[in-house]
Amino acid sequence: MSKKSNSKIYWNKLKNWPLLLPVIALILVMAVNIIHDAAIGENPLSFFMISLRNTTTSGTILYGRIIDIINRGSEVAILAIGMTLVVSASAGTDISVGSVMSLCASFMCMMLAGYGVSSTTTLAMPLAIGLLCAVVMGIVCGAFNGTLVAHLKIQPMVATLILYSAARAIGLLLCNDLIVYVRNPSFAYFGAFTGPIPTPIIITAICIIIVSLVLKKTALGMYIQSVGINARASRIAGLNSRLLIFLAYTLCGLFAAIAGIVASSRITSADSNNIGLYLEMDAILSVALGGNSLGGGKFNLAGSIIGAYTIQAITTTLYALGVSTNQAPVFKAIIVILIVVIEAPPFKAFVRKFNASRAAAREV
Amino acid sequence: MENNVVLRARGISMTFPGVKALDNVQLTLRKGEIHALMGENGAGKSTLIKCLTGINDFEAGEIHIDGINGTIKNHSTRDAQNVGISTVYQEVNLCPNLSVAENLFIGREPLTKLHTIDRKSYNSRSQKIMDELGISVDVTQNLENYSLAIQQMVAIARAVDMECKVLILDEPTSSLDDEEVEKLFKLMRKLKEKGVGILFVTHFLEQVYAVCDRITVLRNGTFVGEYPISELPRVKLVAAMMGKYLNDLESIHKENKDFTNAPMEISAKGLSHTGTVKPFDLDIHKGEVVGVAGLLGSGRSELARAIYGADKANTGTLEVDGKPVKINQPIDAMNKGMGMLPDDRKAEGIIADLSVRENIILALQAKRGMFKLLSRAKQEEIADRYIDLVQIKTASRETLIKQLSGGNQQKVILARWLATDPDFLILDEPTRGIDIGTKSEIQKLIIKLAGEGKSVLFISSEIEEMLRTSNRMIIMRDGEKVGELDRELSQEGVMHAIAGGEG
Ligand SMILES: Nc1ncnc2c1ncn2[C@@H]1O[C@H](COP(=O)(O)OP(=O)(O)OP(=O)(O)O)[C@@H](O)[C@H]1O
Numbered sequence A: 001m002s003k004k005s006n007s008k009i010y011w012n013k014l015k016n017w018p019l020l021l022p023v024i025a026l027i028l029v030m031a032v033n034i035i036h037d038a039a040i041g042e043n044p045l046s047f048f049m050i051s052l053r054n055t056t057t058s059g060t061i062l063y064g065r066i067i068d069i070i071n072r073g074s075e076v077a078i079l080a081i082g083m084t085l086v087v088s089a090s091a092g093t094d095i096s097v098g099s100v101m102s103l104c105a106s107f108m109c110m111m112l113a114g115y116g117v118s119s120t121t122t123l124a125m126p127l128a129i130g131l132l133c134a135v136v137m138g139i140v141c142g143a144f145n146g147t148l149v150a151h152l153k154i155q156p157m158v159a160t161l162i163l164y165s166a167a168r169a170i171g172l173l174l175c176n177d178l179i180v181y182v183r184n185p186s187f188a189y190f191g192a193f194t195g196p197i198p199t200p201i202i203i204t205a206i207c208i209i210i211v212s213l214v215l216k217k218t219a220l221g222m223y224i225q226s227v228g229i230n231a232r233a234s235r236i237a238g239l240n241s242r243l244l245i246f247l248a249y250t251l252c253g254l255f256a257a258i259a260g261i262v263a264s265s266r267i268t269s270a271d272s273n274n275i276g277l278y279l280e281m282d283a284i285l286s287v288a289l290g291g292n293s294l295g296g297g298k299f300n301l302a303g304s305i306i307g308a309y310t311i312q313a314i315t316t317t318l319y320a321l322g323v324s325t326n327q328a329p330v331f332k333a334i335i336v337i338l339i340v341v342i343e344a345p346p347f348k349a350f351v352r353k354f355n356a357s358r359a360a361a362r363e364v
Numbered sequence B: 001m002e003n004n005v006v007l008r009a010r011g012i013s014m015t016f017p018g019v020k021a022l023d024n025v026q027l028t029l030r031k032g033e034i035h036a037l038m039g040e041n042g043a044g045k046s047t048l049i050k051c052l053t054g055i056n057d058f059e060a061g062e063i064h065i066d067g068i069n070g071t072i073k074n075h076s077t078r079d080a081q082n083v084g085i086s087t088v089y090q091e092v093n094l095c096p097n098l099s100v101a102e103n104l105f106i107g108r109e110p111l112t113k114l115h116t117i118d119r120k121s122y123n124s125r126s127q128k129i130m131d132e133l134g135i136s137v138d139v140t141q142n143l144e145n146y147s148l149a150i151q152q153m154v155a156i157a158r159a160v161d162m163e164c165k166v167l168i169l170d171e172p173t174s175s176l177d178d179e180e181v182e183k184l185f186k187l188m189r190k191l192k193e194k195g196v197g198i199l200f201v202t203h204f205l206e207q208v209y210a211v212c213d214r215i216t217v218l219r220n221g222t223f224v225g226e227y228p229i230s231e232l233p234r235v236k237l238v239a240a241m242m243g244k245y246l247n248d249l250e251s252i253h254k255e256n257k258d259f260t261n262a263p264m265e266i267s268a269k270g271l272s273h274t275g276t277v278k279p280f281d282l283d284i285h286k287g288e289v290v291g292v293a294g295l296l297g298s299g300r301s302e303l304a305r306a307i308y309g310a311d312k313a314n315t316g317t318l319e320v321d322g323k324p325v326k327i328n329q330p331i332d333a334m335n336k337g338m339g340m341l342p343d344d345r346k347a348e349g350i351i352a353d354l355s356v357r358e359n360i361i362l363a364l365q366a367k368r369g370m371f372k373l374l375s376r377a378k379q380e381e382i383a384d385r386y387i388d389l390v391q392i393k394t395a396s397r398e399t400l401i402k403q404l405s406g407g408n409q410q411k412v413i414l415a416r417w418l419a420t421d422p423d424f425l426i427l428d429e430p431t432r433g434i435d436i437g438t439k440s441e442i443q444k445l446i447i448k449l450a451g452e453g454k455s456v457l458f459i460s461s462e463i464e465e466m467l468r469t470s471n472r473m474i475i476m477r478d479g480e481k482v483g484e485l486d487r488e489l490s491q492e493g494v495m496h497a498i499a500g501g502e503g
């Protein structure tokens, strides 16, 4: 086989690689960082540098921009797992995850501090019970969304709008309108360090590994995709479409709770109005950026995860470039537009035609 | 272009990733002729049609149309309509949640003076169109309320209603009964007199000989030949399509067995589903093949769906293998050893974006449960076995099912159910869209299943096919089981019973 046709085969394989889009996006963000660093006279590779640092609070820890991105991207990555399943099964999105995060955090902190207490250093009950409360709350919220979508056939966007607007308020109610601080080291652990590694990274890794194992060892992935593609046909073939959609939303709620625990532990408090703010958008964006169709059906978890970290990388890069917090969404919006256009069928058709006509021109 | 030619395509080639679907194919359609396009499943018929109407972007070849200078290149079905080509595609693609009338006029609604949609006029015009076709429907009802056959007629009515020079019909009769087929033929003959050139795809050979003037045969994406109907009798046509002579269907024979003492597989008493099928009793013995005959909308499929739990039965009791069972949804039925191949392949059969392998193992996996995932090696083994057994033509087992030809998709769904090894298999139009070579294979398969002690409920609009395989037939009329025929099954007898004579 000639060398040329060989490279063509690789090119075609690459073109059909499902992770192509998220990986390109990630590489682009890195490139911007490298150029920026070079332009301001720093070591161009400082983006990738990881070092050990001694701190007074946490001892020796890993330090570097990459570490920072992976650490801060934890919440979005965890949310993206649940969102991927929801999008696949129901062709809709769960816009309540950010609010549910906040509600779970509020409930947990209230339980740990005691009702009406605004700040504490000692726990009112064992930490495990507090965590369990958050998880149960997440599952209940997810099950609520799941019931509305799967059994009452309400549009996902509308169904999850209920908790989107109500969950934060319920959280405030539980906390008696206070920001509850739980300044206890065992609680702060989930947002701090395990040895030199930030704990959120470890929690995220565990979530990803468990879900990947479940998808690999059970038929859940195939069931969910099948229901997302054709619920009627799946039912005839013996799948319980309603149960599967319900399950996807419930899992999504569970992951929102875990993300809520991490977010709240980082700031050792339940700041109802700020925890998880706008994160539902980042989670949805991660799924889209990961090359998953928001129209449901086939999904690719790895894509969503890479998508989540790409978004965090974008956010961090924008701040590094000196873009203010208020302006950052503008740039994110531009990136979203680009992605959506690249993924749109007419654009793909255009590229195909363009390639074909170039190929034809070469042949002549 | 010569005088009486209305459409000419030459040298059409088209490649899908991994498949050369068409290779230098030609087609000549004359004014006022009905032209059959024949070939096995996956021969390239639908692909050629989609090239003509602009859905497929072919690489080479040219298309000429009467009255237009130079070659034409359509980019969409709408373009094709503008140059006078009306098409009914193989898979009905109308909007199920719009009314029949809206479906007839979508994209070309009649307007009032104020440029709003003139609902009154289009409802009355739609009703007139459907009445003329002799189809009794309420055009203000949503399309999804009607059977696939009615949907197919609406798709035809929609295409025919437009002024056209060329009418393309890709397997329009696959879910129609004789009566509807006759209505369609009348319509086709009328258009033929008006000078319309009609391209007609079907796997029913007798239909070809009933209406067509000329035949173009494709095999494996290549052009075999174009023949006047008189020069291509049935045997030769089949040989041209398959590339070899076939021992005809007549060689299939079921065992004539007495089932009175055989154990019972299924025993339904007073089963019904409100609005679709009235209470019925039905006993099926082990090893028995029971055919269900009836006109369109007589409740044939609905009877089966009530047993299987696809539409949950409102009344009555069901015994499987002598034990009473409660069936709320299909999986319950599957766990009792049932399987059902539904008639609407697109809506209830295929999982379009999954691979052939996944589509084949889906029901088996559902039956095993979520936690007992079949190993990849096992999945591949099963897929390969059935691809071979029912002769599925696919580039690989990982090809997405939506990329297969219609008939091959049907075979995949059949394979899905065979893979679950059911004791009682409901086959609702299993040979829809399947070429005649494979059709006889499937009929043999049914008889073989029965020989192994399995029971089959066989629904088909082709009475002949059921006669060949069934030990007994039940007759449906207006959602009611009106009779059974078990002795001396004959075409006339069944027809008579269906139509409402004293069976
Ligand atoms: N979208 C697609 N992508 C890839 N391959 C395709 C696609 N559509 C059709 N093919 C392939 O092209 C070939 C011809 O298919 P086509 O649908 O034209 O067959 P057909 O003659 O209409 O068969 P049938 O009688 O089953 O309808 C098949 O091998 C099929 O797998």
Ligand SMILES: [Mg+2]
Binding pocket: B045, B046, B047, B090, B170, B405, B406, B407
């Ligand atoms: Mg076809």
